Amino acid sequence: MSFRFFKAWTRHDDCSRVVKEIWGQPVIGNPMVRLQLKLKRLKSALKTRNKTVFEELQQLDYKAQLILTNALLNQDQFLAFHASTSHCTVISIVRDIIPQLVTNEDNVMLTKVPSNEEIKAEVFAMNSDGAPGPDGFGGHFYQFFWEVVVLDVIQLVQYFFTSGKLNSNLNANLMILILKTPEAINVLSKKCFAGNIVMKIDIKKAFDTLDLSFLLQVLKQFDFHATFCNWIVDILYSAKLSILSSGKAIGYFSCIRGVRQGDPLSPLLFYLAEEVLSRSLSTAYSAGSINPMRFCRGVVIPSHVLYADDILIFCQGSKRNIREDVQYLWGSLKPSTFKP
Template structure:
């Protein structure tokens, strides 16, 4: 009755149900009673898996099925919307039968070009140990088999929110697991970056329904400028930097640095658009050029000119491939892989997964309801974090502890002029491709072109320590929300952090190192968490 009432209230174009326990001869009558205008597909006996869809919006073609899955092609009636493949899972309680299902999925993935593929349902298995709460720990070998299947099928978890556990035994000795999930392949992520699922409250069931939403591009503001390390591979790039940096400006050293960065930003935007080009178009053009040269060379294998043309075309294509890999590496933020590792597909997959997790698509409001309205989400975020900022502190501990005193020697060492070596060490200790501030230039730019920017960079920081004045533009920062939990769905579950400009980070790093070098009881005990555990880099965003 709970499922019936739920289905009558919704208007999803496609619905999958598992474990209906409806006899075959009653299936059509029951489905028409609940959703009279929907088509029904139930190839497995006793209603193990039902697929219902709005026939005016799509057609469903059954491709294969077993006792644990149905595999279909979904064909929208709107010809502008491409078709995709859907596999609905209701896995057996038997681990040996589930192993058979894993094998079937690998066959499905390898038997045809699945283009966009979604696999979802009740897998009756968890992926990770933390996917289960209570009871006996998950069997390691079974986890490994499931994850090996997901890897072999080139699938990944679709981003989701709501409950972390999709099943509960509803007993006093509580056991909760994430048995239900939605998996998609890379082609799906490329076309539907903003798609996600929401785990609904289970109601009278022991399983949560998973509501999948496929949004068009999520509305956002203008993209901020960001320095791309892949530009460095272009033969003309250094010349572009040097010419732009030679432009002179009048004002304080910090003002001059700000104006040079602003001017360089405008130059790089134009250069990227006019000279660097679209990387995908370049890859396609260079590959076609290489293939044409190879065909010509194979038709006349001893022709020295054709052999040289093939070699040059291949080198050009490899150069563009390396540029593409560098771009994907920076965007995906998978910095732990060595430079030179050829993992473009991995980087692309990581990039899309990261883009999906970086978007807040739905939040819980104060009344407990959920909203996916972008304007309402923005307004609610501003209201919530503004109230936190204006909230009076309840910490009774004084910010400054009167008992802490520095020696005269420590005071003198702290007041000594900042050296060029200190500035360079602070800059080069930062993550080269960490998140940049509003100016868009990460530490990588200043490190890579140190001989070009050295004079202006050192003078700007030296000016701050001499005058105590920090230009407003240098103090600007982005506020980024970091989820505290895996499925954060309300702003209480996000932690705001500031993404500062490289000059600001370098200044704070110098201050931290100076304080750390004092021999007395440094006042870092109450300078906040930023100074705690200075064993790791102080500024490493």
């Protein structure tokens, strides 16, 4: 079973002593290497303690994960989508509809090295009960032992901002395969006089297929500073994933497409890419390529509405309109053509 730091350990008399003892041992290397080696040593020491003190708790956690995994495997298989779009066409769309909105002041703010207080605030803003990464240490560990680990954590974060380098081991995650039932088509009204349709599209799986080169093109078009863009590239391409199955981490592979669900940075990046779709639809309605929904006289119906996980598109129900909508959906969000 994979190692995991349990919150209950902090209530044990010997836990603080072990952490302080391991953290006080000298380590040579840059801030990222030092933190990784200290966590590795601490993990080994806590594993030894776990066998004698917390073995029963770990067995209960294993059984709970096994029940959850079996329940997820019984769900209906989800559908994944892949599409291809001319790279030149996509770049042209981005350049035509995305304005350069990021100012010099914005870029200065985004690229400055965070202060000690800012780093501490982010650490304590983490969910203390959130799932840990492959190293097994979650938010509660860093918050509870902040006075012990503070120097190493601050030096690591500031080292990334000054060097632009991120070790892949620090950017690793565990992935659980969750099977999802495709959403059924709902008939909202059986009476339809004007031939209108509302398309509700689930975009959760678009997180996994977003083309990273397309995302980088969007960032550049918004006029984000090159340093900031390079940080984003390093964070995305250095990411590693392992499959969590029955309490054990299996495999260790790189991410070459998509943004990770659960990463606080992912929704922000996805919304920037989604802006291309939103502006493309607005442009298509303004140009008459897609006819808006017809309703009562004087009532203005939006062309589309974006939510966190869904997109609603309103239009007349002609074949031409549907074809145009599908074209913008597949073209603007630019899913990756890579197939595993």
